[in-house]
Amino acid sequence: MPEARVIPLRPDDDESFVPVAVPAGLEEQLAGGLxxxxxxxxxxxxxxxxGFDPDLTDHVLLPLLRxxxxxxxxxxxxxxxxxPDVGGALVVANHSGTLxxxxxxxxxxxxxxxxxxxxxxxxxxxxxxDLPFLGTMSRKMGTTLACNEDAERLLxxxxxxxxxxxxxxxxxxxxxxxxxxxxxxxxxxxTAALRTGKPIIPCAIVGAxxxxxxxxxxKTAARLLGLPYFPITPTFPLLGPLGLxxxxxxxxxxxxxxxxxxxYGPAAAEDPMLVFNLTDQVRExxxxxxxxxxxxxxxxxx
Amino acid sequence: MPPAxxxxxxxxxxxxxxxxxxxxxxxxxERVIGVDTVPPSPAMLRRLGRTEFVRADIRNxxxxxxxxxxxxxxVVHMNISSTPAGSGGRVPMKELNVIGxxxxxxxxxxxxxxxxxxLKSTSAVYGASSRDPAVFTEAMQARRVPSGGFAKxxxxxxxxxxxxxxRRPDVDAAVLRFTNFIGPRIDSLLTGFFRMPVxxxxxxxxxxxxxxxxxxxxxxxxxxxxGPFVGTVNVGGQGTLLLSxxxxxxxxxxxxxxxxxxGSVGRLSRRFGFVDYSPEQMRFLNFGxxxxxTVLRTEFGYTPRYTTETALNDYARTVSxxxxxxxxQSVTSRAQSVLSRAGELASAVGERLHPTPPAPGLRxxxxx
Numbered sequence: 001m002p003e004a005r006v007i008p009l010r011p012d013d014d015e016s017f018v019p020v021a022v023p024a025g026l027e028e029q030l031a032g033g034l035x036x037x038x039x040x041x042x043x044x045x046x047x048x049x050x051g052f053d054p055d056l057t058d059h060v061l062l063p064l065l066r067x068x069x070x071x072x073x074x075x076x077x078x079x080x081x082x083x084p085d086v087g088g089a090l091v092v093a094n095h096s097g098t099l100x101x102x103x104x105x106x107x108x109x110x111x112x113x114x115x116x117x118x119x120x121x122x123x124x125x126x127x128x129x130d131l132p133f134l135g136t137m138s139r140k141m142g143t144t145l146a147c148n149e150d151a152e153r154l155l156x157x158x159x160x161x162x163x164x165x166x167x168x169x170x171x172x173x174x175x176x177x178x179x180x181x182x183x184x185x186x187x188x189x190x191t192a193a194l195r196t197g198k199p200i201i202p203c204a205i206v207g208a209x210x211x212x213x214x215x216x217x218x219k220t221a222a223r224l225l226g227l228p229y230f231p232i233t234p235t236f237p238l239l240g241p242l243g244l245x246x247x248x249x250x251x252x253x254x255x256x257x258x259x260x261x262x263x264y265g266p267a268a269a270e271d272p273m274l275v276f277n278l279t280d281q282v283r284e285x286x287x288x289x290x291x292x293x294x295x296x297x298x299x300x301x302x
Numbered sequence: 303m304p305p306a307x308x309x310x311x312x313x314x315x316x317x318x319x320x321x322x323x324x325x326x327x328x329x330x331x332e333r334v335i336g337v338d339t340v341p342p343s344p345a346m347l348r349r350l351g352r353t354e355f356v357r358a359d360i361r362n363x364x365x366x367x368x369x370x371x372x373x374x375x376x377v378v379h380m381n382i383s384s385t386p387a388g389s390g391g392r393v394p395m396k397e398l399n400v401i402g403x404x405x406x407x408x409x410x411x412x413x414x415x416x417x418x419x420x421l422k423s424t425s426a427v428y429g430a431s432s433r434d435p436a437v438f439t440e441a442m443q444a445r446r447v448p449s450g451g452f453a454k455x456x457x458x459x460x461x462x463x464x465x466x467x468x469r470r471p472d473v474d475a476a477v478l479r480f481t482n483f484i485g486p487r488i489d490s491l492l493t494g495f496f497r498m499p500v501x502x503x504x505x506x507x508x509x510x511x512x513x514x515x516x517x518x519x520x521x522x523x524x525x526x527x528x529g530p531f532v533g534t535v536n537v538g539g540q541g542t543l544l545l546s547x548x549x550x551x552x553x554x555x556x557x558x559x560x561x562x563x564x565g566s567v568g569r570l571s572r573r574f575g576f577v578d579y580s581p582e583q584m585r586f587l588n589f590g591x592x593x594x595x596t597v598l599r600t601e602f603g604y605t606p607r608y609t610t611e612t613a614l615n616d617y618a619r620t621v622s623x624x625x626x627x628x629x630x631q632s633v634t635s636r637a638q639s640v641l642s643r644a645g646e647l648a649s650a651v652g653e654r655l656h657p658t659p660p661a662p663g664l665r666x667x668x669x670x
Contacts (some may be wrong), residue, residue, distance in 0.1 A: 027645040031638055038634040042627040043550030049542045049592045050436045051510045129432035129589075132506025132561075139508070140544075149435035149442070 050150070051139030052121070061141055062111060068101075069108040072248050073207060077109045079255040085116035088155040088198040089258065091162045092189055092282050094181055094290060095170035097208035098231045100124075101246060106162055106205065107141075109253050120162040121154050123147075127228070151192040162203075163189045165279075172229035174217070178209035179294060181287050187279040190261075194269040194278075197262035202282050204289040207251030210300050212236065249300050252293045256285055304330045304528050305376035305418060309369060311360055311406065312381030313353070314338035316488050317422075317516070319346045321378065321523045326351040328528070335372055337365065338381065360402040366409030373415040378527055379406060380422040382459065384452045384491060386580070392451075399455040400462075407466045410473070419475045420526045421463050425512075425536060425593045426453040427479060430586045436510075439594040440479070440534045451582035460534075474532045478522060481538035481593060484613050485516030486620040491583065493617065499624045501549050502567050505558035509545040509590030512538045515608035515616060525604055535602045536593035540609040545587060548614055553623020561588075 036059050039045050045055035069075050083089060093106060107120040122138075123146035129135040144150045146163065154161045164170060169182040193200050216232035236243030259282060261268075268274050308325050312318040313336030322336045334353045336342070341357055342350060358364050360381055369377070382399050383389040389398050410416045428434070429444035448454045460477060467475040483490040492513070495501065514537060522537050549556045559567060564584065599605050608616065 027641065030641055034634045034638055034641070038630055041550060041625070041630045042553075043543075043547040044627070045547070047510075047542065047544050047547060049510065049512075051508070051542075051544060051590075053544070126433050132504075135432060136506060136508045139510075144436050145433065147435050149437070153435075153437060 047140075050121075050142070050144045050154070051136075052142040053140040054119075054142075056140050057119075057142060061137075062108060065104055065108050066112070069105055069112070072246070073101075073105060073211075073251040075105055075109060075207070075251040075253060077113050077253045077255070079257075080110075080114050082201055082255045082257055083110060083114055083118060083160060084199070084258075085118075086158065088158045088196060089160050089201050090151070090155060090189060090193045090198055091120065091160060091201045091203050091255070092286070093162065093164055093203035093205055094179075094286055095164035095166045096173070096178065096205070097171060097246075098212035098214050098233070099246075100164075100171060101211055102205045102208035103162060103164060105208070105251060106203065106253060110160065118160045121159045122162045123151055123164075125167060146188075148188055148192050148195075151189065152196050155192060155196040155198045161192075165189055168228040172214070172217070172231070175209070175213040175215055179206070179290050181283055181290075184279050184283050187275045190275045190278045190282070191269040193261045194264055194275070195266045197266065199258035199260050199262075200278070200282055201258050202256040202285040202289065204254045204256070204286050204293055205251070206253075206290060206293040206297060207249045210249035211246035213247070247301075250297060250302055252297060254289055254293055256289055259285075304328075306331065307333045307335065307372050307374045307415075308376045308378065308527060309335045309337060309372070309374040310353075310378045310380065311337045312379075312422075313350070313355065314340050314342040314346065315380070316346075317483070317519060317523070318380045319350060320516075320520050321380070321527070322353045323349045323351055324520060324524050325527065326353045331528075333372060335368065335374065337368065360406045361397065363405065363409070365406060366412060369409050369413045369416065374413065375415050376418040376420070376527055377406070377410055377416060378420040378422070378523065379403065379463075380523075382422065382424075382456070384424070384426075395452075396455060399452075400458050403459045403462055407462055411466060411470055416470075416473055418527075419463065419466065419473055420523070421459065421475070421477045422523065423460055423477050423479045423534075424452070424456050425479045425481045425538065425591055426582075426586070427456050427460060428591055428593070429453060430509075430582075430589045430591050432589060434589065434591070437592045437594050438536070440536055440597055448582060451580050453582055474530070476526045476531050477534040478526055479534065479536045479593065480519060480522075481512045481514050481536075481591075483516055483519055484513045484617045486617060488516040488519070496549070496552050496554060496617070497621060499554065500557050501554045502557045502559050502564055503545060503549070504564055504584065504588050505560045507588040509587050510542045510592050511545050511548055511590055511610070512542050512592050513610040513613045514539050514606065515613035518604075518606040518608055518613075521607075522598075522602075522604055525602070529603075531602050533597075533601075535597045536595055537598055537606075538593050538595050538610075539606045539613050540595070541611055542590075542592050543610055543614065545590065551614060551627075552618050552621055553625045553627060555624055 047053045096102060103122050110118045110120045119142060122143040124138050124143045126145060128138050129145055151161055165184040166182040167185060173182060212231060212233045214231045214233055218230040218232055222230035308331060310318055310322045313322050319342055322334050325331050326334045336353045336355045337358050339359050356368055358368060381402060383395045386392040386395045389395040410419060428438045429446050429448045431446040433445045463475055463477060467473060482492045484492055546556055
């Protein structure tokens, strides 16, 4: 069927038929790129006290991650309405995949698919900030050190903060333990939420476990390099750099219902029993929704 | 109650001299006594007005006699050296900073007239490391305690001042932790650093920098000297910049060098009396440091007039950029015009090759 078009009712109007303008994509993109280069060369952009550089994130880092999000992992998001449009919230998610691709994909999900285009401010391990390049790049992307001071400051400023309480225990676990949550740190994230009265949003990520299936851990190499683990996957280090290519697993990211913390009051952060209970509640919620998502997924790669 | 007799140490430096001049201009203050080991420059001397200059070393017990004889009631201690270059090496620098402060405090403890002690300290006491929280409040301590240099000296000095305040509870002690100074007239670590046309930085690192304009630094010192504030306060401008961003804004050329190479460049530049790249400064240039200034704005009651950004702009007036923003602008706008011309050409060629199909001659079907 041909496309519908406006049919002029008077023959005189025929002359003024204007062809649909072709979007000048490439040219505009190049002009935008030039403007970006000018801003970068003259330092004419904003950064915040955490070292976050929104200009670089929006124009370089997110466009680099987007193909991975859309084409490679074909990420599907659920429950975005559970993340508030304004104000602080603490997104707590499971961690897996040898390299923290899950953190980056969650960031893209909230930026691209959330109606308010929320920025996810991640909390990273101190190892990240010890390393040159990686540490600086993480800060420019909005990540900061996983410590209570920074988490509380970001939450108070009304940011969405992303935290992975399993840390290296989660991201560096062997493939056979996939989708089983590890211990949730010391519950520091719960105290941060309690002190600031911001909701905790449990988030389950399915798919990241299969990107680099870790079948072994070269402990000696890890110790020599000062890393918490040195992964051996079916392709790495066997195929060299090619082994760094993640497997194209199908991803699902589900944001669960917020767990409200404001009613406990800031003093509740000093009650270890409450903190333990809330930590367990968040952990159980995520584990439960991981099982549900796994049932929804037809196979690992589709 | 305003102070009657103020003693300012380190008066031959720009900030100390400016403070003494400001205090001397205040008629409610009876006497202003400036102390330094070197006499102030003639230009500074003219500014100092009725300030009495005493050429003395605070490491010498003579300072006690000066304090007792003039019955000084307020002491502003600013004679703290931040670079070995300024005081002839690391050993004399430590001597001046630590032993000098101890002598000065000993003299103050003996003098019953002293009621107020103001210390010009630094935010370097928080150290600089990858494990730092992004923003330091006054209650926080360094995650990695600085092991040497200016930061260690400052930590020691602060602890001596706290001990002094305990021993003399009738003395109000104010400790001002300043961030990096910048401005057209002041001479600080960063002003020297940014004056170099080519700025070597650490490859793979980018520091968060918080600046304080010299005028704000002066206003805070005056307020701390004459006002009632007691305790410790962070003093810094609102907002931060990344080191690379500041370098670009000043039109400097950043040369990132791997850290080992930077170390030897640092030693070389120190030998020639340029910028000091001590291990401590290196750590600062790697990670940077930001402090929370809520106490400054609420309890201390001063809001800096310059933000980090506007302070840098004010400083930028005095340095001629190597890579001017206007030239970058002209290059990009020229590239843009070339681009749009190429685009026009391409669309014209495209038009020639694939002409737009003529408007479809559809007619409305008229009712019979």
